[in-house]
Amino acid sequence: MLTGMVRFTVLSSGSKGNSTVVTGGQTRILVDAGLSCRELFRRMKLAGEDPATLDAIVVTHEHQDHVNGLAVTARKLGIPVYFTEGTHRAWMRWLMPRRQMTYAQWLDQCRQQAAARQAEADADTAEGELDEADGVTVNGTCSAEAPEQETKQAAHDSPVKDPTWLPAVEYFEAGKAFQIGDVVIHPFTIPHDATDPVGFVLEAEGVRLGVATDLGYVTPNVKAMLKGLDLLLLESNHDLEMLRDGPYPWSVKQRVMSRVGHLSNDATAEFLEQEYDGQAAYVILAHLSESNNLPELARISAERALAGRESLLANRLLLAEQHHPLSSVCF
Ligand SMILES: [Zn+2]
Ligand SMILES: [Zn+2]
Numbered sequence: 001m002l003t004g005m006v007r008f009t010v011l012s013s014g015s016k017g018n019s020t021v022v023t024g025g026q027t028r029i030l031v032d033a034g035l036s037c038r039e040l041f042r043r044m045k046l047a048g049e050d051p052a053t054l055d056a057i058v059v060t061h062e063h064q065d066h067v068n069g070l071a072v073t074a075r076k077l078g079i080p081v082y083f084t085e086g087t088h089r090a091w092m093r094w095l096m097p098r099r100q101m102t103y104a105q106w107l108d109q110c111r112q113q114a115a116a117r118q119a120e121a122d123a124d125t126a127e128g129e130l131d132e133a134d135g136v137t138v139n140g141t142c143s144a145e146a147p148e149q150e151t152k153q154a155a156h157d158s159p160v161k162d163p164t165w166l167p168a169v170e171y172f173e174a175g176k177a178f179q180i181g182d183v184v185i186h187p188f189t190i191p192h193d194a195t196d197p198v199g200f201v202l203e204a205e206g207v208r209l210g211v212a213t214d215l216g217y218v219t220p221n222v223k224a225m226l227k228g229l230d231l232l233l234l235e236s237n238h239d240l241e242m243l244r245d246g247p248y249p250w251s252v253k254q255r256v257m258s259r260v261g262h263l264s265n266d267a268t269a270e271f272l273e274q275e276y277d278g279q280a281a282y283v284i285l286a287h288l289s290e291s292n293n294l295p296e297l298a299r300i301s302a303e304r305a306l307a308g309r310e311s312l313l314a315n316r317l318l319l320a321e322q323h324h325p326l327s328s329v330c331f
Contacts, residue, residue, distance in 0.1 A: 006207040006331040008231055011035065011043040013286040013320035018066050018213065020233070021049050024204020025182025030057045030073070031200065031211055034065045037072040047325040051077065056170075056180050058082040060190075061197035061214060062090040071095070071166060080168035082180070084187070086196030088171065092164040174198050188225045190215040193260040201225055207331045209233075210280070213287040216259040218271045229280045231329060233320065234271075236285040236302060237262035238292040246292045262287065265298050269305035278309040282329050286320040295319050 007023040017034035021044060028049070033040060041051045056079050060066055070091070074081050083091065172178045174189040174196070186201040192214045199212040199222065210226050213235040226232060243253055243264070256262050263271075268285070283306070285298050302317055309315075320326055 005205045006209075007328045008209050008233075008282075009044075009047045009049060009328040010233065010284060010286070010320040010326040011040060011047065012322060012325070013213070013233075014288055014290060014322035015065050016290075016322055017068060018060075018287065019043075019069075020211065021047070021054075022183065022202050022204075022209060023049075024202065024207070027055050027181030027183045027204070028053050029180055029183055029185075029202070030054050031202075032060055032066040033057055033070040033073045034068050037069045037076055040069050040073055043325045047328060049328075054079055056080050056082060058172075058180075058185065058200065059087055059091070060199065060211070061192060061194035062087050062094060063194055063214070064094075066214075067091055067094075071163065074166050078167045080170050081166050082170045082172055082178070082185075084173060084196040084198065085171045087194070087198075088169060090195040095163040186225065188221060189219075190222060191217060191219055191260050193255065193258075199225065201229070205331070207231075213237075215263055216261045217267060218263070218275065223271070223275045227277045227279070230331060231282040231284070232276075232280040233284045233286050234268060235263040235287040236265050236268040236293070236298040237287050238264050238289045239294065239297045240264050240266060242294070242297075243289075243292040248291065256289075256292075262289075265293065265301040268298075269301045272302055272305040273308070278306075278315070280315065282316050282318060284318045284320050284326070284329075288319065288322070290322060 005025060009021040011019040011021060012035050018032045019034050019040055020031045022029045022031060035043070044051045054077055057070065057074055059070065059081060070081065172185070172187055174187045177184055177186045179185070182204050184203040186203070187198040188201070190197050190199045190212065194214070197214060199210070199215070202209045202211070208229045210229040210232045212222060212226060212233065215222065215235060238256060243256060248256070257264070272283070283302065285302055288295060288298055299317065299319060306315065306317065318326060
């Protein structure tokens with residue numbers, strides 16, 4: 001096992017899954033669980049971390065690449081998950097099983113359900129119709145929830161059958177620091193197309209670690225939060241030219257480039273050159289797109305931006321990877 005009071009281990013970074021282990025004192029925290037539980041455990045062991053020693057999972061936002069293995073991992077370890085309330089609700093909505101069907105099929109199903117209800121002498125039809133209306137969404141999908149009686153029965157089944165069941169849920173709010181064991185966590189709002197997305201500054205033993213990925217641009221508040229860090233994990237998602245000429249449909253390109261999308265190499269370089277205080281001993285570029293970026297483009301762009309900083313001599317620039325854990329950074 002690794003020793004060291006504060007450690008930062010990126011297990012995976014990118015659109016196929018994001019996850020980092022932060023150890024401070026006696027406390028070990030998983031930031032996002034974007035890989036399957038099995039793969040998370042495999043990579044933790046590769047990196048010399050023992051999954052059984054994790055104390056909690058903290059979640060930045062509900063996008064799949066940040067929560068893929070969340071429920072299984074939390075259940076297997078019996079540990080709490082920390083969300084904002086908005087992110088927790090969005091995550092539950094994402095997990096609720098819904099069946100896609102055409103509008104005609106939906107109408108047909110609704111007629112059949114209405115007929116079945118009328119056949120029941122004691123049915124409360126008004127309530128049933130309201131429930132049904134709630135299940136409809138704009139693109140013609142319909143909630144595939146079981147009829148009311150079955151739903152009630154399911155609630156009495158073991159919690160494992162509820163896909164949203166977690167051993168414990170804790171809420172935090174952006175802008176309000178909270179503590180897990182020996183680690184103090186400062187969550188801050190980031191501009192991204194999720195319900196209530198956040199970045200984190202994690203603090204332990206006087207060491208400050210910043211995590212900021214999945215943001216459309218660097219807001220004044222984010223700039224303020226990313227000062228005085230010892231380590232900065234910062235998104236460098238795409239090369240603008242590669243994105244423009246790349247395989248994504250135009251609507252997706254627009255989304256990625258938007259103010260609630262992802263930071264380009266240029267945007268990251270601009271921050272590093274003009275706003276970043278140069279304090280961190282380690283800068284880790286993260287969430288690199290496999291379709292619209294190349295590690296060398298991101299690296300060169302960030303190196304140029306940092307070239308003028310006198311502290312660069314002491315700084316190390318690392319690139320987080322999608323398919324392999326990065327060696328632990330120890331303080
Ligand atoms: Zn992401
Ligand atoms: Zn995201």
